[in-house]
Amino acid sequence: MSKDLLKEMQAHREELTAIRHDIHKHPETAFEENRTADIVAARLTEWGIPIHRGLGKTGVVGTLKGKRPNTSNMGQRAIALRADMDALNLQEKNSFAHKSVHDGKMHACGHDGHTTMLLGAAKHLAQNPDFAGTLHFIFQPAEEGEAGARVMIEDGLFEKFPCDAVYGMHNMPGLPTGHFAIRPGPMMAASDTWTVTFRGTGGHGAMPQMGTDPTQPAANFITATQGIIGRNVSPQNAAVISVGHIAAGAYGSPNVIPSEVLIRGTARSYTPADRDLLERRLAEVAQGIAQAHGCSAEYHYLRRYPPLVNASEQTALALKAAALTVGEAKTDGDVEKLTGAEDFAFMLEQKPGAYILIGNGGSIEDGSCHYVHTPHYDFNDQILVTGAAYWVNLVNVELGDAA
Incomplete structure (x- = not known):
């Protein structure tokens, strides 16, 4: 037929x-x-x-x-x-x-x-x-x-x-x-978007001790996100966290420590439990790292496609x-x-x-x-x-x- x-x-x-x-x-x-x-x-x-x-x-x-x-x-x-x-x-x-x-x-x-x-x-x-x-x-x-x-x-x-x-x-x-x-x-995976904004005082690049530097928690956070996949998601499952956008400072002022750093990325998962886990752990990691550096972190997680x-x-x-x-x-x-x-x-x-x-x-x-x-x-x-x-x-x- x-x-x-x-x-x-x-x-x-x-x-x-x-x-x-x-x-x-x-x-x-x-x-x-x-x-x-x-x-x-x-x-x-x-x-x-x-x-x-x-x-x-x-x-x-x-x-x-x-x-x-x-x-x-x-x-x-x-x-x-x-x-x-x-x-x-x-x-x-x-x-x-x-x-x-x-x-x-x-x-x-x-x-x-x-x-x-x-x-x-x-x-x-x-x-x-x-x-x-x-x-x-x-x-x-x-x-x-x-x-x-x-x-x-x-x-x-x-x-x-x-x-x-x-x-x-x-x-x-x-x-x-x-x-x-x-x-x-x-x-196919769930597709979610997350945004973290690290905030400090910024300052003069020659005198970093005079302020708080949000680039430090931002850099540590980017590395730490992969620990969520490697240590929180079950090895039996699959999930992805990727950084797709970073914005901070002014190109013409490399001697100025910015007062905030914005990072955006995507999170992919297959189960409701892992989706919940990624949303929660990204917030915890961002806020914990920010606090350790004397900064703050504003966090948003948008659930897009299931x-x-x-x-x-x-x-x-x-x-x-x-x-x-x-x-x-x-x-x-x-x-x-x-x-x-x-x-x-x-x-x-x-x-x-x-x-x-x-x-x-x-x-x-x-x-x-x-x-x-x-x-x-x-x-x-x-x-x-x-x-x-x-x-x-x-x-x-x-x-x-x-x-």
Whole structure:
């Protein structure tokens, strides 16, 4: 069945490639995806799929009813498939014809491909609604750092479009082209941001004894953060603390000890207990070191994206759909956890579901591909049909013959 489906859907390859290139050429960042949303809405409407616009400002949801009668005792099921639409604030350095026409904006994470794959599935399923129940196509804005999934939920996504399960997919450079990878349980990390400001009196660089120097606790704190990982987090778990920003003093005054030093960073974890631990220990370490140096520390911890946790049942169904699409030899049901974050995690907090990776090809090690969030990245058009076929097979697994 899967081979026939892939062959059948090859007829859409040129159309899907053209859509993807058009979206890539005109990238739009968080909550500004108006042109992209117009493309999505126009295509879904053309294919006879009723749409709703405005959730999360620019979100689009299409709803398709299957033509089959329900044959189970559980009532009609509904599932949702989600794709993200937004681009990044990044200057593209590619030279191909579909490169970005907007300076400082680029589809550097493949959301142009994610949107296109779900559109390809929507077209096929609209023409072949051979399933029982209801299917929601969620086209989400603002995944990149602005939590568009959370905003759509707050706007009533699952009240307006009830579903029993929700599924997502992301491309993965370095994973062989068209392969699939997933794992049950925690798969991606929570992403949190912390800020510590060390304050002292500052003073003359030639007479440090006349004041208190916040650069000393700041330097010690940066080193001490890694002790939290090495001595407080269980060796059985994984967590990351990284410093990403330091600001202090004036470049033109190297002989002046600054009165404050600001440090910002990220914390990544997979469990609620470790997330709590990182938040608490960063504060304790900052305040303890500051006190030891006669300074003060102001601390803020912002919980941004929760860990992405796949439900066991839906993970098994996603893996089954992937195997139907490309064969078991090209699927991995125990992929390593990723320390990156994904706002689809907010949807998985509300509904059981699963998030799968599709291989974008190449190798990071030998330079034969570029990773996401880099200026030379591009989505691999070869997997557009494969990804669309996976979505169709997933619907068949959940609501159709393969259920």
